[in-house]
Amino acid sequence: MxxxxxxxxxxxxxxxxxxxxxxxxxxxxxxxxxxxxxxxxxxxxxxxxxxxxxxxxxxxxxxxxxxxxxxxxxxxxxxxxLGGPIKGTVQLLRELKYKKYRLFALSNWSAETFPIAQKKFDFLGLFDGIVLSGEEKMNKPEPEIYKRLLFRYQLQADNCIFTDDNQDNVSAAQTLGIDAILFTNPEQLHVELIKRGIL
Structure with missing residues (x-):
């Protein structure tokens, strides 16, 4: 899985x-x-x-x-x-959790402001692990932050699917052997996950 x-x-x-x-x-x-x-x-x-x-x-x-x-x-x-949740993607996240997929977040985000988002968005509690740039002191697309996520949660790069709205971040993941999707909208992500047999 x-x-x-x-x-x-x-x-x-x-x-x-x-x-x-x-x-x-x-x-x-x-x-x-x-x-x-x-x-x-x-x-x-x-x-x-x-x-x-x-x-x-x-x-x-x-x-x-x-x-x-x-x-x-x-x-x-x-x-x-904060404009609010991107509802279509949040719905996909909830579906994936329901289907027992392990879910992780890898985000360029200040450690000082992330607690504000955590209070505001309950779906952040669905993740099995979160790696924040502000805590790691490095941003995507630096390869080391991806490696930290993989090591910390004992993930295999070739067993992961990653989605990000920044092409540089997607390319960095692909270089490490992660199947990465450039996010444009929730409907497109849904289609890409179906192609991979996920939903």
Whole structure:
């Protein structure tokens, strides 16, 4: 029986900083500049890889003091970036659990903010194991984080199916011998699992 590994953000949970920042910025152009230049994906990835938010925020405020309140909001109002569950994928997760598949999560996520998601989304309790980049101090697609998941839960790469919405993360899994699916939507994932005899 295959072991099934899920990414979280963009696959099971709709996370987007724009849900928060559209309430903060009057102009969409200024919001986009802020999210690409100040609190950018690269800046956020360092928190995902274990940098404390206090350190990341201090660094951003030192560089962009004019935006200090907006930078502070990234952590203080982080929960408002959660759009909700991606319902079709959550339903697949519940079906797989019902069918007794072992389920794992491998996610680039700050260890500081993940407890907020755990309180909000009960389905995170369905996993047999979760490996978070923020706890491991490294992000996908670094090969070592996949190896840690496999070692920690005694998984065989060729017995795993992994889904992620990022092509680099999918390619890294495939390089290690894991059958990986690039996630686009729940219906597509359902079809891919049927092709593999899972559902």
């Amino acid at each position: 295959k072991d099934i590994i899920f990414d979280l953000g963009g696959v099971l949970i709709d996370w987007n900083p724009r849900y928060l920042y559209k309430k903060i910025f009057a102009s969409a152009e200024e919001m986009e500049w802020f999210l690409t230049s100040v609190c950018s994906p690269g800046w956020n990835a360092k928190q995902d890889a274990g940098r404390p938010f206090a350190e990341g925020i201090a660094q951003a405020k030192a560089q962009y003091p004019k935006y200090a309140p907006q930078i502070d909001a990234y952590f203080l109002h982080w929960e408002e970036m």
